[in-house]
Amino acid sequence: MHLVPSWRRALRLGHRKQGLVKYNYSPGLPFDPIHRGGLCLPQVYCKRLRSGEVLFSDDVIFSKEKKSLFQLLVYLGAVEELDAARESVSRIEEISKGEICSSEVTYLIEDTRGKSIEATKDVSSAYRLATDEEFAQSSLCRGRPEPQYYDPLYLGKAVEGNKFVLVRPDRFIYAACDSMVDLEKVIPNAIDYLHG
Numbered sequence: 001m002h003l004v005p006s007w008r009r010a011l012r013l014g015h016r017k018q019g020l021v022k023y024n025y026s027p028g029l030p031f032d033p034i035h036r037g038g039l040c041l042p043q044v045y046c047k048r049l050r051s052g053e054v055l056f057s058d059d060v061i062f063s064k065e066k067k068s069l070f071q072l073l074v075y076l077g078a079v080e081e082l083d084a085a086r087e088s089v090s091r092i093e094e095i096s097k098g099e100i101c102s103s104e105v106t107y108l109i110e111d112t113r114g115k116s117i118e119a120t121k122d123v124s125s126a127y128r129l130a131t132d133e134e135f136a137q138s139s140l141c142r143g144r145p146e147p148q149y150y151d152p153l154y155l156g157k158a159v160e161g162n163k164f165v166l167v168r169p170d171r172f173i174y175a176a177c178d179s180m181v182d183l184e185k186v187i188p189n190a191i192d193y194l195h196g
Contacts, residue, residue, distance in 0.1 A: 023172070030168065030193045032186050035175035036159060041073075041167050044155045045130035045140075045147075046108060049079070049123040054130050054138035057108065057155065061167060066104045070096075070174060070190055073165040075156060078111045082126055085163070088180045096187050099194060100166075110156055129153070166190060 023038035031037030043058045061071050074085050092102045107126040132150040135141055159165050162176035164183045175186040
């Protein structure tokens with residue numbers, strides 16, 4: 001089997017070759033199927049904007065310091081979008097009746113080229129996608145094999161470019177929306193599910 005390249009690659013990918021886990025919707029399930037809900041949020045490597053420390057995206061999104069059950073991930077193309085995105089979600093606590101905390105929102109920037117962060121004042125809770133080379137050089141990779149077939153854009157492809165991703169604590173997407181208008185429509189249903 002190791003002599004046939006396509007078989008060798010399939011063996012190395014393991015369960016990843018099947019793609020992401022996605023629930024089939026039935027009435028009453030806790031996700032919005034119209035807005036890409038029910039899909040398992042893929043984990044990627046990311047790094048802090050200022051320090052460059054490499055982390056796993058799950059560790060950032062679901063940090064033990066965070067208290068909200070649902071977490072909001074804002075997926076951006078470039079650091080220049082950060083201030084406008086923060087302004088967009090500034091009312092998230094009001095919209096969610098306190099169930100989603102604005103200080104817990106995670107901002108993940110797709111651009112890995114490392115442009116200047118002077119475009120924004122506040123870089124707290126903002127991260128860039130990290131490449132496989134950056135992960136291989138980090139302390140997280142110590143004692144582990146270097147990643148193979150890693151695609152840093154996998155998360156962006158999974159959410160199909162939607163900017164606002166509401167994630168459940170089990171790492172499944174409740175809804176992924178392209179605009180705050182759509183997110184504002186989805187949040188009441190998520191909150192009803194919490195209190196239902």
